[in-house]
Amino acid sequence: MTSLWHRRRQPDDVPTPVAVAVSDFCRRAKAAATPTEVREALALLADEDDFRVRSLTDTEPERSPLGPFAVVDILRGTAPELASQRQGCGYYEVVRELARVREEKAPPAPAPTGLTFAAPPAAPSPSSETPPEGSTARAGKSARQAAETLQSRIAPRRREPLAETEPYEAEESVSFKRALPKPRGRFTQVAAPKASYQTLLHVEGKGILESALAQNEHRFALLKSLSEQYNGAKGELGLPDLEGALQRHELMDRLTSRERQGLLAAYTEQRGAAGRVAWSLGLSPSELQRLVSMLQLQAEVEGVRERFQREALGTRHLTQRLDLLGRDKYLADLGIKKRFTEMLRKEMEDLARGELPDAVDLPGLCLAIARKHGAPQELVLRALERLGLSEGLRKQLLAHSNHSSP
Known part of the structure; x- marks a missing residue:
């Protein structure tokens, strides 16, 4: 253990974008850390490992909690499940203290051994053959000061460690760049003038619309693309203007057919989650509802959502149900969060009641349930805490142990 956890660079040398990415990853993994702790952890990796760090932080955490030292441990080959267990039991607190102690006990860097450059003595003035004693003393003092100044300028400088600050999310970006005046005259940047809406209604407008249709999935993206180049009949290009041009060139049916297929797909x-559908298509929730209404897909969309509602409520394996419990937004989007939570609470109460007589403590109870139903112990314990059953079960186990003890 001691041979692995040693610093390969100073915490201040860690690139700020990498540290911010790890801080955000740990926040999503339910183990938020301070900037100092993040930099101390990343100091255990070399500079060439930064791209591996970004590859890991760009994905969603597989387990939780995962702190910055757990991220380093995963990059060294440790399984995310084991890293999460180590995070929970305080293993990485020992690692952090060990790395700090090893850094303090490391021998200091050798002092630079270089020649001291002294300023040459000042040549005597030809006008005075015998300078006074005071001028000689002042000349020697000036030479010593010049030598010390030159020596301090060429000596290496050691940066002091930064004080612990607030998390990255609370930091305000400070720019020290001088504000430059806006360009004027021939250097002024002016947007290109927009063409008239009538251009889309002419014969050449069909080719423009066909080319734009090939690059955009739905009418809202098509409108955003064309509004940067064309004006509408009454100012900005609007959706009625675009639909009129498409109908004039007989392209509306092609767009509608592609929108229906893309929306249902x-x-x-996204398994019926309307929020993620809007995000994947680049639409706002109101624009998504408006598009569904325009295409008259309310029945088909509700059918898809009901299918995934039944699938979520009828999941047979306990592991899948416990995993769905942690996806609050998905369950709320489907409209079954309250119903699903009540069903799972009743089920967990029955499972705990069956294993309660043979259990000693809450972790042992969770382990018995997990082994019997093939589910991870961590998910069982998290579900009991989230459903508000853990405190009551602890009291029952304590009362049972006091009653059974002689």
Whole structure:
């Protein structure tokens, strides 16, 4: 253990974007850390490992909690499950203290051994053959000061460690760049003038619309793309103007057919979650509802959502149900969060009641339930705490142990 956890660079040398990415990853993994702790952990990695850090932090955490030292441990080959267990039992607190102690006991860097450059003595003035004693003393003092100044300028400087600050999310970006005046005259940047809406209604407008249709999935993206180049009939290009041009060139049916297929495929891919469908298509929730209404897909969309509602409520394996418990936004989007939570609470109460006589403590109870139903112990314990059952079970186990003891 001691050979692995040693610093390979100073914490201040860690790039700020990498540290911010790790801080955000730990926040999503339910183990928020201070900037100092993040930099101390990343100091255990070399500079060439920063790209591996970004590859890990760009994905969603597989387990939780995971702190910055757990991230380093995962990059060294440790399984995320083991790293999460180590995070929970305080293993990485010992690692952090060990790395700090090893850094303090490391021998100091050798002092630079270089020649001291002294300023040459000042040549005597030809006008005075015998300078006074005071001028000689002043000349020697000036030479010593010049030598000390030159020596301090060429000596290496050691940066002091930064004081512990607030997390990265609370930091305000400070720019020291001088504010430059806006360009004027021939250097002024002016947006290109927009063409008239009538251009889209002419014969050449069909080719423009066909090219734009090939690059955009739905009418709202098409409108955003064309509004940067064309004006509408009454100012800005609007959706009625665009739909009129598409109908004039007989392109509306093609767009509608592609929108219907893409929308239903997105609902199926996102398992009925309307919020994630809107995000994947680049739409706001109101624009998504408006598009569904325009295409008259309310019945089809509700059918897809009901299918995934039944699938979520009818999941047979305990592990899948416990995993769904942690996806609050998904359950709320489907509209079954309260119903699903009540069903799972009743089920966990029955499972705990069956294993309660043979259990000694809450972790042992969770382990018995996990072994019997093939679920991870951590998920069982997290579900009992989230459902508000852990405190009551602890009291029952304590009362049972006091009653059974002689």
